[in-house]
Amino acid sequence: MEDQWQRAYDFAVEVARKAGEEIRKAGEREIRVMTKSSTVDLVTKTDERVEKIIIGSLTDEFGEGTHCFIGEESVAKGEPCILTDKPTWIIDPVDGTTNFVHGFPFVAVSIAFAVNKQLEFGVVYSCLEDKMYKARKGKGAFCNDQQIQVSDVKDIHKSIIISEHGTDRSPEKVTKTFSTMQKILCIPVHGLRGSGTAATNMCLVATGAVEAFFEIGIHCWDIAAGAVIVQEAGGILLDVDGGPLDLMSRRMVSANNETIAKRIIKEIEIFPVGS
Ligand SMILES: O=P(O)(O)O[C@H]1[C@H](O)[C@@H](O)[C@H](O)[C@@H](O)[C@@H]1O
Ligand SMILES: [Mg+2]
Secondary structure (H helix, E strand, O other): OOOOOHHHHHHHHHHHHHHHHHHHHHHHHHHOOOOOHHHHHHEEEEEEHHHHHHHHHHHHHOOOOEEEEEEEEHHHHHOOOOOOOOOEEEEEEEEEHHHHHHHHOOOOOEEEEOOOOOEEEEEEEEOOOOOEEEOOOOOOEEOOOOOOOOOOOHHHHHHHEEEEEOOOOOOHHHHHHHHHHHHHOOOOOOEEEEOOOOHHHHHHHHHHHEEEEEEEEEEEEEHHHHHHHHHHOOOOEEEEOOOOOOEEEEEEEEEOHHHHHHHHHHOOOOEEEEE
């Protein structure tokens, strides 16, 4: 049977690299010369510009109207965020926007592709590190074309766990997030980390650098590509309540195995996520 999505997969890698180059140029050209306080609107323009480059390239390649798009910036401007059975690109043009403004070296382009609500492939380009992570369902996960695999650690005491506090500063969320982090830290685990971008965090799970990453508050575009990469690296994806992952639920646990995932889930204090 003809391999229907290989060309789309290969092209997604090219587009991610082109988008990453645009982000690097924006960082060198614009942010360095502006005070941080005045860069927020510039960043929004960069995010929007990069998303336009990605969607424009995909539309030129595959034709107007053949595929659907869920992009962070398009949704922010009122486009629907609904995953249908149609072939759909799920895009975060600049994951780690706050990092980008500050020159903190973890900024990722995240591009995933789903058909019939099933993820076919994911590409995460950590553009300041020049690390191209990619994975296609059933065909393994790679970083710069080297196959990657999750850690084989089962003892939680020998693990590093990633979590993020996100951008919401509401008292309930902050209290529950830090209470969860405190409980996990004091299991004890070897350490807690966070890169500031969910896509990169998931790739760190996939390479075995850390054992798990969880977060409540992320969006489908932050995690869709990373989900394929973790899965194809031998990892597991669950909801924070231990049920199956729902890509649209704004909460997620990714881990190297079920033992670590379930141990983490016991400590997570769940809170509702805003719109
Ligand atoms: O809004 P930015 O600065 O991009 O940060 C969020 C990032 O997009 C997510 O991937 C992270 O997981 C969140 O914790 C960040 O707040
Ligand atoms: Mg993001």
